[in-house]
Amino acid sequence: MSTITNKTIIKNPLETSPKSLLSPNHHACAGCGQIIAARIVADTLGPNTIIANATGCLEVTTTVYPESSWGMPWIHSLFENAPAVASGIRAALDYKEKNITPLIPSCQCGSSAPLIPQAQPSSSSRIKVVAQGGDGSTFDIGFGLLSGMWTRNENIIYICYDNEGYMNTGAQASAATPWAANTTTTPASSGHKISAIGSHLFKKNMIALALAHGLKYVAQTTVSYPSDVIAKIKKAQTINGPSYIQILVPCVPGWKIKPNQTIELGKLAVQTGLYPIIEYANGVLTNSLKINSPKTPVEEYLKQQGRFKHLFKNKTGEKQLKFIQQIADENIKKYNL
Ligand SMILES: Cc1ncc(C[n+]2csc(CCOP(=O)(O)OP(=O)(O)O)c2C)c(N)n1
Ligand code: SF4
Numbered sequence: 001m002s003t004i005t006n007k008t009i010i011k012n013p014l015e016t017s018p019k020s021l022l023s024p025n026h027h028a029c030a031g032c033g034q035i036i037a038a039r040i041v042a043d044t045l046g047p048n049t050i051i052a053n054a055t056g057c058l059e060v061t062t063t064v065y066p067e068s069s070w071g072m073p074w075i076h077s078l079f080e081n082a083p084a085v086a087s088g089i090r091a092a093l094d095y096k097e098k099n100i101t102p103l104i105p106s107c108q109c110g111s112s113a114p115l116i117p118q119a120q121p122s123s124s125s126r127i128k129v130v131a132q133g134g135d136g137s138t139f140d141i142g143f144g145l146l147s148g149m150w151t152r153n154e155n156i157i158y159i160c161y162d163n164e165g166y167m168n169t170g171a172q173a174s175a176a177t178p179w180a181a182n183t184t185t186t187p188a189s190s191g192h193k194i195s196a197i198g199s200h201l202f203k204k205n206m207i208a209l210a211l212a213h214g215l216k217y218v219a220q221t222t223v224s225y226p227s228d229v230i231a232k233i234k235k236a237q238t239i240n241g242p243s244y245i246q247i248l249v250p251c252v253p254g255w256k257i258k259p260n261q262t263i264e265l266g267k268l269a270v271q272t273g274l275y276p277i278i279e280y281a282n283g284v285l286t287n288s289l290k291i292n293s294p295k296t297p298v299e300e301y302l303k304q305q306g307r308f309k310h311l312f313k314n315k316t317g318e319k320q321l322k323f324i325q326q327i328a329d330e331n332i333k334k335y336n337l
């Protein structure tokens with residue numbers, strides 16, 4: 001429907017933009033990095049895809065009963081078992097392709113004629129199976145089943161939307177939460193103890209863990225580089241085997257930012273070296289996005305986020321900022337950014 005105001009016709013954007021496979025009638029926060037990334041991912045994957053989605057903000061905000069924003073086959077079961085559900089779907093499709101070819105009568109003489117299976121082009125092999133979830137389901141609670149899926153070398157794309165915490169339940173720390181971030185389970189105060197700095201656990205290196213499983217394709221990117229997200233999804237679609245793509249997706253309440261900061265922060269995460277854009281094929285680093293010179297200091301990224309504001313208040317924070325700069329510098333060296 002279009003609205004007429006003062007003789008100017010304002011077109012409904014839904015009428016003019018091409019239809020997306022993840023429609024905008026979801027309940028995600030304005031500026032949610034995850035929903036922007038998921039939409040890019042869905043539209044790149046296309047309708048010939050079946051998605052198994054873990055519990056988390058993406059699932060909760062897109063499937064408020066009795067509605068769904070998904071215009072493609074999509075299933076949710078539990079927080080921890082999206083990889084196992086995807087494995088079952090893959091197995092069913094593979095079985096169907098191998099064993100259930102259409103039965104055509106061998107002659108036209110009557111119903112008693114033996115039926116001979118006749119090879120027909122199957123659509124099953126063209127259907128891509130995708131499992132996806134947040135960092136909580138990927139790094140922590142679903143990791144056992146993810147590891148099993150990878151160990152079985154199944155032809156499934158796994159996508160992790162990394163917002164660095166359990167955001168759907170109020171921003172608790174996950175194994176993806178970065179050093180010194182203030183979360184509800186790693187609270188920061190202005191004290192001087194180690195516990196006062198926010199999280200004092202290192203972010204789990206999921207890329208290394210994916211590589212340790214021998215995955216054919218492993219990549220990391222951020223929602224702020226949409227053409228890179230598209231390229232990586234397209235690449236994963238060409239792989240006959242398991243692949244892992246991790247996308248940094250800023251979260252408005254969890255990072256204590258404004259909705260219009262999402263894209264800028266995803267870029268700064270890359271440009272500081274804290275969240276490099278990298279790609280591995282058959283275990284070898286084949287691509288990384290070079291950062292601009294001179295490098296952006298980590299303060300530029302951290303100071304814009306409420307979850308790090310305690311680091312800008314005293315000497316303890318100053319020390320932590322230096323330490324975080326070291327983490328970024330190590331990445332810049334390691335990946336030759
Ligand atoms: C077994 C189980 N434990 C805990 C929960 C509660 N829970 C639902 S969503 C969620 C947070 C999900 O975090 P993440 O996977 O990072 O996704 P996000 O919401 O951040 O996108 C939690 C803890 C649950 N649904 N099931
Ligand atoms: S809480 Fe964060 S991840 Fe969840 S919908 Fe809002 S912005 Fe997105």
Ligand SMILES: [Mg+2]
Pocket residue numbers: 134135136161162163164165166167
């Ligand atoms: Mg999360």
